[in-house]
Amino acid sequence: MTARTVRGAVGAILAAALITGLAACSDPAGGAAAGAGAGDTAVVGIATEPDSLSPLLGYGKDGNSKIFDGLLTHDADMTLQPALAAALPEVSPDGLTYTYALRQDVQFSDGEPFSAEDVVFTYRTILDPGTNNASKTELDAIASVEARGKDTVVFTLKYPYAPFAERTVLPIAPEHVAGRQDVNSGDFTTHPVGTGPYLLTGWSKGEKLGFAANPRYWGGEPAVKKFTMAVIKDDDVRVTRLRSGELDAAVLPPNLAEGFRSDPARTTYAAKTFDYRNVTLPTGNPVTGDVAVRRALDTAVDRGAMVDKLLEGAGKPAYGPVPTGSPWFTAGTERPHDLAAARQILDAAGWKAGGDGIRAKDGVRASFPLWYTAGDKIRQDHALAFASDARKAGIEVTTQAGTWEVIEPRMKSDAVLAGGGSPADPDFDQYQLLTSSLAGDGFNNMAHYDNPAVDRALTDARRSGDPAARKAAYDTVQRELVKDPGYVFLTHIDHLYVVNDRWEGLTTQVEPHDHGLGSGPWWNVERWKPKQK
Structure with a gap:
């Protein structure tokens, strides 16, 4: 199966890496993309980008980010698994109470500890009428969310909502950062801080998003140290840049992906979808x-x-x-x-x-x-x-x-x-x-x-x-x-992706409509390993 991303994309704190590692990717003349071909670097071409990187405004609501984590995540088979939660939730017999025990070994990328208060802050902020989150109706079932100490969160629902656990893949934002600024226009919307496997090193809107491996990631620092998503809306341009070596991978329409079928250096991945x-x-x-x-x-x-x-x-x-x-x-x-x-x-x-x-x-x-x-x-x-x-x-x-x-x-x-x-x-x-x-x-x-x-x-x-x-x-x-x-x-x-055949660990999930940042073979890029020659 093929896949959608589950981890998040965090916070804009390595500006130097943007200058040294990503400048070539934005070269309008078509210079080599940042580190394309290097064993610890990946550059992928996507067709769209988000309006915001804040989960409070809807980013990563289906778990599809690289900077953040949710309480739960999906595996390759789209089965729910614990992420920031230490285990799957305990659900009351009437289906109205969901209790999550949290991991106690998690830090945000700025070094501050993650706690139950961050979960409460995230959900309450999204549900606040003043928050410009168009997807807040997806959380309509929530009556309350409360912290019990630092490592337990309890959701109480208005009515039994069968898919509620699926909604807790939503990324968690840090109260100590996002809670100190305007939720709709603050710096957090473009310079996020999270708990995920990558840090955002820079975002040139309409061009690229750059990420670096998070050394504090609770799941272990990824082997792919630099990861760039080049935003290329035109399908033909994406093909050209893939063929030239500027991109290590790209999402392509079927007729253009067909041109790479016989390429011995690249593999085509097909993801079944609901798209x-x-x-x-x-x-x-x-x-x-x-x-x-x-x-x-x-x-x-x-x-x-x-x-x-x-x-x-x-x-x-x-x-x-x-x-x-x-x-x-x-x-x-x-x-x-x-x-x-x-x-x-x-x-x-x-x-x-x-x-x-x-x-x-x-x-x-x-x-x-x-x-x-x-x-x-x-x-x-x-x-x-x-x-x-x-x-x-x-x-x-x-x-x-x-x-x-x-x-x-x-x-x-x-x-x-x-x-x-x-x-x-x-x-x-x-x-x-x-x-x-x-x-x-x-x-x-x-x-x-x-x-x-x-x-x-x-x-x-x-x-x-x-x-x-x-x-x-x-x-x-x-x-x-x-x-x-x-x-x-x-x-x-079906979503088709063409990828340089240089890594191990690539899989796909059943994917949603969104197949940019969170979907594709790079949904689990934090677990990729360079192929041994």
Whole structure:
């Protein structure tokens, strides 16, 4: 299996290393990346970077960081394991109390001891209404968090929340640093201090993040002493820099990764994922706001062709946020490609074809824009394929590329080629994606989807400790998405990584949508060892 990261990324305290070790990576002319090829140095190419490195603002909430640790972490099989906790939590019979005993041998990277008060500070701060954390609804079940001495933390829940332990992979911030500054704009957001295997040595936004091994790490100092993540949004540029030797590894789309298959010096790693690509269908748009149009588009798309031609088989058709191979998937909600059925839906709803083949109803032309992020070949290819399929049904989709700064203000009215997915629990992805209470809240519920039956089912599922009741609720959600799709789900995508064949210990996990800092074969870079020649 392939993997997602579990350790964190800490605190900006070795500025000298940035100057000596990372300067070459930022060379716009393409000079050699910092230490690429050295046995104790790794430079990897990623496509995105976070807005902040503070876990109080959402960074690493799924455990995917290098500077921080959570109470728990995931192993290669995505099984929860102790991290800052000394053991898995003790859970009360009613499912309302989780008690964590903490390690007593942990220091933050600045030498200060870690304690239960840091855990309490982290969770209380995230839940504070003044904290700008868009994911705080994921912690809605918490009624209180209390320290019992320095080495025990007790969470009391409002209701039995089955996946609560999964939420405690969230990184822990130091109260003695983050608690002395503004949570939303303080220095900690870019100069973090944590307990993880690496220290942040520098962050040049839009270019790279540099890390150095943490000599105080409770799990032992990593063998990879310097680790650089080069932020390269354009897929083709990432390939060029990998071939030139500037990068030791990179995440690549399937068609570009294919060019390295026969390279004897590099290995391609494929990670199974919950990562989907979908098209948002804003309910405020006069075209996509019509349920008939949404149903027709959901039926007109040829998902199988997208997997075969765009992903070269590295993925599977998507009919919702849950992959078909998951035990949470609802059998019978697959939608076969049926162009004739799509046309019939539109005919019955009064969308009539004009002379150019594009339909119209009550003076409204069946036409809308579809945005995708510039430089992302997978999204571009999906957008173009979706537009082609829509055209065959009589709907005009005009594809446009832009940055998120350009796209975000348009999300309420324009369609977006978006993505998401979390393997840990269906609540983590579906609630924020579909609940009407979060419509328009940043990147939550981008389509402004509003379905009362879905709202009820999502609430029932997250408030139940009964696996059968939760499965029934998520079955309801998936069936409602067939009748009233707020999104057209296209594919679930395998993540492909090409890595120089110089280390031992590389594995992957089942990955979420996010496959930058926390995912990829470097999820456990702190355990890599140079290959013996």
